Amino acid sequence: MKKLIIFFLTIAFSATGQSKKKILPQPFSTKGKIVTVYTSADSTNLRLSKTADLPFRELKQPLETQTCIFVNPNKTFQTFIGIGGAITDASAEVFAKLSPEKQQEFLEAYFSKEKGIAYTLLRTNMNSCDFSSDSYTYVAEGDKELKTFDIKHDKQFKIPLIKKALGIIGSKATFYISPWSPPAFMKDNKSMLQGGKLLPEYYQSWANYYVKYINALQKEGIPVWGLTVQNEPMAKQTWESCIYSATEERDFLKNYLGPTLKRAGMGDKKITVWDHNRDLLLQRANTVLEDPEAAKYVWGIGFHWYESWSGGEQMYENVGKVNELYPSKKLMFTEGCVEKFDAQKYQLWKNGQRYGKSMINDFNNGTVAWTDWNILLDQNGGPNHVKNFCFAPIHADTNTGELIYTPSYYFIGHFSKFIEKGAKRVSSAASRSQLLTTSFRNETGKMVTVVMNQSNQTINYYLCIGTAATEVAIQPNAIQTLVY
Structure with a gap:
């Protein structure tokens, strides 16, 4: 009888623990995703203007000569x-x-x-x-x-x-x-x-x-x-x-x-x-x-x-x-x-x-x-x-x-x-000091990456998520929002 009680208590505690587990967001995948780019740039007419729709392609290892923005959507921080x-x-x-x-x-x-x-x-x-x-x-x-x-x-x-x-x-x-x-x-x-x-x-x-x-x-x-x-x-x-x-x-x-x-x-x-x-x-x-x-x-x-x-x-x-x-x-x-x-x-x-x-x-x-x-x-x-x-x-x-x-x-x-209320900031970093970046993941699952070019030169950079990437051009002294 004593063993039976212990068994049922164990089941009860196990069920309670499981019910309290947080439902984790689905890991982000680039599969089938298109990166929509919005740009505002100095000395142009671009003002929050849609400038590109870009697909992801495989990029297993970026080179030192390639400028990159590295985003890890599964590493989250504060809630927006x-x-x-x-x-x-x-x-x-x-x-x-x-x-x-x-x-x-x-x-x-x-x-x-x-x-x-x-x-x-x-x-x-x-x-x-x-x-x-x-x-x-x-x-x-x-x-x-x-x-x-x-x-x-x-x-x-x-x-x-x-x-x-x-x-x-x-x-x-x-x-x-x-x-x-x-x-x-x-x-x-x-x-x-x-x-x-x-x-x-x-x-x-x-x-x-x-x-x-x-x-x-x-x-x-x-x-x-x-x-x-x-x-x-x-x-x-x-x-x-x-x-x-x-x-x-x-x-x-x-x-x-x-x-x-x-x-x-x-x-x-x-x-x-x-x-x-x-x-x-x-x-x-x-x-x-x-x-x-x-x-x-x-x-x-x-x-x-x-x-x-x-x-x-x-x-x-x-x-x-x-x-x-x-x-x-x-x-x-x-x-x-x-x-x-x-x-x-x-x-x-x-x-x-x-x-x-x-x-x-x-x-x-x-x-x-x-x-x-x-x-x-x-x-x-x-x-x-x-x-x-x-x-x-x-x-x-x-x-x-x-x-x-x-x-x-x-x-x-x-x-x-x-960036929407409830979004989580995620890991985002640039490989060159000319670029500044931050990224958020909205509750809908949509990713938002902001990139700012502090230089007077056009920069081609790769938005990298794991082994997937897309190449983006950012004008001098411009700011971009990438939604994907």
Whole structure:
């Protein structure tokens, strides 16, 4: 009898173990596959243009003289969430000035899978930022209890545009909020501008503010996926800004913001810390995430690309180091743009290349989501109430009513149009430094490989998967997306 019981228990445990086994994706095969190539190239008319359909052939051993992109679709890494940009006051105000026809063109250009580049990720500012026409908050001066809280300001321009975008994106949308500054009365410098710090006596009131804003948006039918604690917490700016040291952000999160969101039934909102440049990324991650009470509230670490203000290079490797140290936390690019607007440089190809290089490196270092800055600005690089004018991928000339598509729009599109939410990054490497590459496998099984040519020469390269390959030509300073 005892042996019989043991036998049945063994069968039961075996069945339970089998039921919990993950269903592994089918190994990728090149058999019967055609590689469709989409290209954008400098000094040509190619803009996300289909340029080739190529078959795979056998290539058992590449030679040293052959340039190759090696992809292993069966070695997977992070899961992709999305690519998108910020709907700021400036973007929404410019959008409102467009004709209905141009508004529709704009919406499709960004958010349509068929007619555009399929953005799914959106960020917006809580309270004003530099890309607002003026400074504002949602409460009356001195209202610590937030009894006057009202988002009427946002209902004029921002909320209508956010709703239109979400209406096209649908269920794949990921929307998050970021504050630039608390109201002036909550800060030690009594100003929303020029840095300053949140006064300790307002920590709880400010934490309540996030809850009020999220609730107000959700009452408007806008689902809020997550939030960042503070935009650029180490920068004293001429515009809206607020300084938090690493320990101050950690303590505000673990003692106030995290518990307040949880009590409000918002424990599922994804909280991202840092939201600043790659240079101090490790220090912020170490300080916040080494504290278990703070870390339990953290979904991920956000970063920007402006560390080159000091004259140095982009510090992509810092993203990889954080990923290595804290693999359970997500990495999200939360802001980047080309600074110092100049209308003579609308079509400057290097501006687009900056996006391509950053996106490839950030994804290869573990980034799960990538957010551009303003989705739309006017012919002056604004509006911006402190004259901090910048580029956007699309500009609108409010005098003529025309939309201007810059190279940045097409470079971003080489990723966002083809890589889908839920995709897994897979192993991808180039045999020559002139080429940069990253690859993803969509849940449908489709492979997407992005290749960027940093050189001034046309390069013939082989896309190699195991012992199969196809030869591709990439123009000078071009970017390609290969779908297969």
